[in-house]
Amino acid sequence: MKKVICAKDVETLIEQGKSTLYIDANTILTPSAKDAAKLAEIEIVEGAPPQAPCAAPAAPSCDGAISSDLIYAALKALYERGMLDEFLKDIVSKGYVSQAVGGGKIVRGNSVKMEPFETGTPGATACSQEVIGKNDGQIHSGFFEIDQSRFEQDFACEANFHLLEGALNITINGQTVSAEAGDVFCVPAGAKVIWEATNYARLFYSRFPQSKG
Structure with a gap:
């Protein structure tokens, strides 16, 4: 038994x-x-x-x-x-509330606290919060917001994006496309990207860091 x-x-x-x-x-x-x-x-x-020791009774x-x-x-x-x-x-520094589930975890979306994102462009406003990181698996995911700003970003690794709210123009390696809420797009590793949002845009991303070794 x-x-x-x-x-x-x-x-x-x-x-x-x-x-x-x-x-x-x-x-x-x-x-x-x-x-x-x-x-x-x-x-x-x-x-x-x-x-x-004696076995504990069941x-x-x-x-x-x-x-x-x-x-x-x-x-x-x-x-x-x-x-x-x-x-x-550790709880405070996470910036969100999560719960372990079956070897994975669930993150409560309404608990996510965004942090300033360094754009490298004076006056450009953006913020982010990674909610699934290196301690969870090979895929890192989180939220990304841009507020009436335009700036460049170099991508060291491949990433996928889902535009949740708003609209934006995204330029990938010199080619520009307009995206609106509901659109999904990917960015290849090594790409140079220009983000441009005339109003507010909120995205969910998943990035795939290259393993070392």
């Missing part, structure tokens, strides 16, 4: 001051347990522990919910390890 590990079991580990959860082929780890372990930085290790049931007590215990564990300041700084 397989042993089920849920969020409550992770909470018990945190209260015991443990930082490692050992599992084997007969262990079922629920999604809420994985999220709780990640939040408290509990390492999940496949195999037997160095010492042979919980009779698990509804998958993360309790407020568990969140408190996780934050307390981070505080006691001197990592709470770094944890909070």
Whole structure:
């Protein structure tokens, strides 16, 4: 019979001051347990522990919910390890709210805080926020806004754009095209691009950085 590990079991580990959860082929780890372990930085290790403690009894049931007590215990564990300041700084520096989902994540669009984008052109106004980055996978994505401005940009890597709001003229390697909300376009690696928006334009992009090595 397989042993089920849920969020409550992770909470018990945190209260015991443990930082490692050992599992084997007969262990079922629920999604809420994985999220709780990640939040408290509990390492999940496949195999037997160095010492042979008695196996923890399996919980009779698990509804998958993360309790407020568990969140408190996780934050307390981070505080006691001197990592709470770094944890909070990371949340603030992200500029958006996200949630881990099945090995990926969801970003709440209404939480995204845009940051100034350096255009290199005096008087040109633009901002951006990358919400999917190098820690998430090979494709980096985010939001890009231009406000009544014209400026040039050199592209080191390939990128795709979806114009969400507004309209703009985009010049790629000397060829200009007008785009409006709903249009999708791609920019090749090494391209020289000129952005021109007479009003406001908001885009979502995905770029593909070249791997090194």
